[in-house]
Amino acid sequence: MANVKFIVQPGGRIHGRIRVPGDKSISHRSIMLGAISEGTTTVTGFLEGADALATLQAFKDMGVQIEGPDKGNVTIHGVGLRGLKKPEKPMDMGNSGTSTRLLAGILAGQDFDCELVGDASLSKRPMKRVTDPLAMMGAKIETAEGGTLPMKICGHGQTLKAIDYVLPMASAQVKSCVLLAGLYAQGKTCAEEPAPTRDHTERMLNGFGYEVVSTRLDNSRTRACLQGGGSLxxxxxxxxxxxxxAAFFMVAAAVSEGSDLVIEHVGMNPTRTGVIDILKLMGANIVLENAHEVGGEPVADVHIRYAPLQGIEIPESLVPLAIDEFPVLFVAAASATGQTVLSGAEELRVKESDRIQVMADALQAVGIDAVPTPDGMVINGGQQSPQAAEIQSHHDHRISMAMTVAGLNAVSEVVIDDCANVNTSFPTFVSLMNEVGMQIESKQEA
Structure with missing residues (x-):
């Protein structure tokens, strides 16, 4: 893959009215559940990024007829729970942890053997968190030493048995994997979490007519259960x-003086809105407008105007609700006055990169006082403007985009290396950022 650099010029006022691409989590699940449902599922607003396309290709490889994507429109001719076919070769998940972990749950219930592989980054990420509960259900799965990809799932018609699984960590991917395997299991499968995480799988299963019962056990723990053997x-x-x-644009507007931006039709699932809650605690001027619901998911327009930010101690209860947004929240903290402290976020160390260490290194490179801790970071913000630097993204799309936003308030040019990975989640990122007032050049090198 050719190296892509983002070259960011400082300054700019963020303004306008935009719509960012479709939700990646929901795009993945629309393909998965559409493929194993009965009848024809249509999708609008599908995210045409590399991750969601890896999911789409996997189901094509298993014999599902899928038309599109064409400008976000996809048509999926479902084959039912038992209609998937053995793929002819290993299925390449690219950089997508969501594709891999959720698909493992569905594949555990099939009667054929298959193999999942991925790129260098995905091949380092931990998979025991899904293979352990699947093994408890009776699945036969082999991984590389250390519990990483490649993952071989042996079908041969063994019947999965339902389990009542208590997750050792708050992870929507693990919860979803267990529930999807539960579709193929005999009896009632439950997944209990130590803290709430995104519930797109439960909402969408209910939307496809497959009942999932979700219960709040106490202030933190949640439980989701379903009966095996139904149909979608x-x-x-x-x-x-x-x-x-949307979070990258929220932070860009929050930290650049004179900004006034509206981001339309943003998913407001309560298990995902931690980024808004945290920015508001820091003093951001955010108003939600035009709130309504589409397909069981709440949406609203996010109107954000510049306001000075203050450092805070981030409540641990919000950490699982903003886990993917912390790279850009660290940038907000760098622009805030005073100290911001994040703890309870050790999960960030096993994402596409070690996002705690990589973001600390990147912020330090541009002159920000950022100190990594085992489960978070301490950032002393507002002391000086970021300085010129060349940043390594470590193959991580969210690092690339977060440090692009950091370039807004720099004293001179910031260069982010290895940004081809942004295509995994947000192919139009640079053009949309330039449209609202940033100055970014995307430069491809052989």
Missing amino acids: KARHIDVPSDISS
């Missing part, structure tokens, strides 16, 4: 704009 009925899905993608 096809439906239409309108994918809201991705709040994780």
Whole structure:
């Protein structure tokens, strides 16, 4: 893959009215559940990024007829729970942890053997967190030493048994994997979490007519259960704009003086809005407008105007609700007056990169006082403007985009290396940022 650099010129006032691409989590699930439902599912607003396309290709490889994507429109001719076919070769998940972990749950219930592979980054990410509960259900799965890809899933018709699984960590991907395997299991499968995480899988299963019962056990723990052996009925899905993608624009507007931006049709799932809650605690001027619901998912327009930010101690209860947004929230903290402290976020160390260490290194490179801790970071913000630097993204799209936003308030040019990975989640990122007032050049090198 050719190296792509983002060259960011400082300054700019963020303004306008935009719509960011569709939600990646919902795009993945629309393909998965549409493929194993009965009937024809139509999707609008599908995210045409590399991650969601890896999911789409996997189901094509298993014999599902899928038309599109064409300008966000996809038609999926479902084959039912038992209609998938053995793929002819290993299925390449690219950089997508969501594709891999959720698909493992569905594949554990099939009667054929298959193999999942991925790129260099994905091949380092931990998979025991899904293979352990799947093994408890009776699945036969082999991974590389250390519990990483490649992952071989052996079908041969063994019947999965339902389990009541208590997750050791708050992870929507692990919860979803267990529930999707539960579709193929005998009995009632439950997944209990130590803290709430995104509930797109539960909402969408209910939308496809497959009942999932979700219960709040106490202030933190949640539990989701379903009975095996039912069926899913096809439906239409309108994918809201991705709040994780919108977060880069929220922070850009929050930290640049004179900014006034509206981001339309953003998914407001309560398990995903931690980024808004945290920015508001820091003093950001954010108003939600035009709130309504599409396909069981709440959406709203996010109107954000510049306001001075203050450093805060981030409540641990909000950490799982903003786990993907912390790279750009660190940038907000760098622009805030005073100290911001994040703890309870050790999950960030096993994302596409070690996002705690990589963001600390990147912020330090531009002159910000950022100190990594085992489970978070301490940032002393507002002391000086970021200085010129060349930043390494470590193959991580969210690092590339977060440090692009950091370039807004720099004293001179900031260069981010290895940004081809941004295509995994947000192919139009640079053009949309330039449209609202940033000055970014995307430069491809052989």
